[in-house]
Amino acid sequence: MSVLRRDPTTNRWVIFGDPPPAARTPGDACPFCTGHESMTPPEIVAWGPPQRRPDAPGWQVRVVPNARPLLRIESALERHADLIYDTTSGTGAHEIVIETPEHQRSLAALPKAQVALVLKAWAERIRDLKKDPRFRSIFVFKNQGALAGAWMPDHSHSQVMGLPVTPKALQEILAVARAHYRDKERCVFCDILREELEYGQRLVQVTEHFVALAPYASRYPYEYWILPREHSADYETTEPALFDDLAGVLLASLGRLEDILPEPAYNLFLYSSPNRDARKGYWTTLAQDFHWHIAIMPRLVQTAGFEVGSGLYANPVLPEDAARMLRGGTPSGDDGAGAPSG
Amino acid sequence: MSVLRRDPTTNRWVIFGDPPPAARTPGDACPFCTGHESMTPPEIVAWGPPQRRPDAPGWQVRVVPNARPLLRIESALERHADLIYDTTSGTGAHEIVIETPEHQRSLAALPKAQVALVLKAWAERIRDLKKDPRFRSIFVFKNQGALAGAWMPDHSHSQVMGLPVTPKALQEILAVARAHYRDKERCVFCDILREELEYGQRLVQVTEHFVALAPYASRYPYEYWILPREHSADYETTEPALFDDLAGVLLASLGRLEDILPEPAYNLFLYSSPNRDARKGYWTTLAQDFHWHIAIMPRLVQTAGFEVGSGLYANPVLPEDAARMLRGGTPSGDDGAGAPSG
16 A cells, blocks of 8 residues: 655655566566456546447557556645644546557557547546546656557557646646746736747747647757747646647657657656645636647657756756757758847 | 756756766776876875975875866856746856875775865865855765766765755755754754753764764764764864874764674765855844754665655664664674763
8 A cells, every 4th residue: 555755845646555566578468468458457437439348458648557656645644743744645547548459550650530539538536536526637658669658558548637736847836836927917828829939949840739849958868848939827628629639739740750769768747736625725726827839859868867966957958949859850950940139 | 068057946956068977887997096197187286205396206195177067167156037936057166185195995994194184175175166256065974985976986985065055955954953053053063962962872983182972863864963072164164183093983983884784885975154244234144043964875776766756865874773783783782882871
């Protein structure tokens, strides 16, 4: 049974529980493959033909509980003091979104309709988990490649966690975005979008509904974000018709990342609003002061301790150069796709 | 020439500059070895016999500028706005403390007097760099082993950086400690020390002047902190006579870490007060609300993206068990060295 503890000098929560599973041996049968449905816990939801029975082949995208979850959904949420410290039961959801029935096919290699289904699956799981008031926030992420921490690197999947706390990284963004809004009555991400659309040199791709850009102070080489052009705090309220556009942006940028870095390892994080209903009246975000976004963090090298200990990152690639490369340009010349320089 | 940029959604500074050097090839001549003094830039300070000339053999501990610094001391400090963003020139100091003239001898294998000299060197460099008002904080750290990001793993050294900003990780601790003090008129670290000395189960070692303990919400397995028992915000004001005691605590705990994990990779961070004089009258710490400490973070596995992206860490080893092992106990039984349980 896992438990969460909070460090009183940083307010960071840490989960104490079973160690993560060792990376799977390539020869083992893959529990995520079609035909192996009985190797996972019973599915939560799946997309496929209407006549298909649960836990049978035929699905396109399948969501199952993590067989070795960091947090457990069966436990009652308990918070208590422990000496001068704070602790919370390891209550939560830990789900796997199996993105394709096919083994060894990366997200970047899937058809656009399939990627749109994955993006829709994230939204549906967030919507469903937010109904549970025990969950303060829903964190969606994907580890691609061993350098990014994937323990099952050969079958493409993402993870959805319903958390009894708001994780520190999201809390920090919420606090800064809220202070910006309080001061200016403007969303900081809307400010960024407006500025970057005009400046142009850090843009990766612009479609009718989404913008992909290399952020001004990228932590990692070739890091980029995807944001909706229209203000929205809640990913799960995205119009279903827009997932096709979003899938196209994600596929194009991941494809160009593969041109720059063969078989790139990366982490993908979906930063969306926490469960506002669960803490109504207490400090949380309001819809107007936060803007959901997807961050893609390529992992060329492992994060050294210095970055973790200082919070100061060193990045040898300027985001202007990263954006030009991610638009399909060359390291030296321009690609002509950027907007006029400022 | 490097430059710092600040991310407006997290207030995190990122250094953009030359990539770090590739890890040294074992066959190459080691620039840190005695007799190779001309392979480094001219030394800043060294400890050795009084008749020794600079950049000649005979030293015990030698401090040199990093030959490929992330930040440059020659540049004037400039801060300006860049569109809606903030940027600062890459002005700073980046120094190497060569901890021993001997190749392939780890800090844990040095005599106590030698380790005390290293600890004294850190204090002297902090004192000296704080005289420069361009530097907002001085960050001292050590990467031991390739998993911890060491690029010169075979000659023991630590690094001292004079920074034009206060790095985010220190800023976070300062903010939380300051809020605690504002609310309670007590130092949060003094609270932790008092509670842990009474509780006992997370103590690693207690001497006349220092306490080593596994913190309540350790991020990493076998993480531990060393704190002075008497309140002090500024490491560099430590009485010279106490470095012997501190060296003993560090050596004993690193030695036990080596019993648990053969050839452990770890990061060591010294969290000390920022340069209070450089921002007098503006927000910074006061001496009463912060408490310097050394954090040792063993690196058993690389940090997955999940931790970096969420700020939520998962740790399979409870600090009570880590402390028992670090006291020399066994995984199951106790070692009898702990104080009575609470």
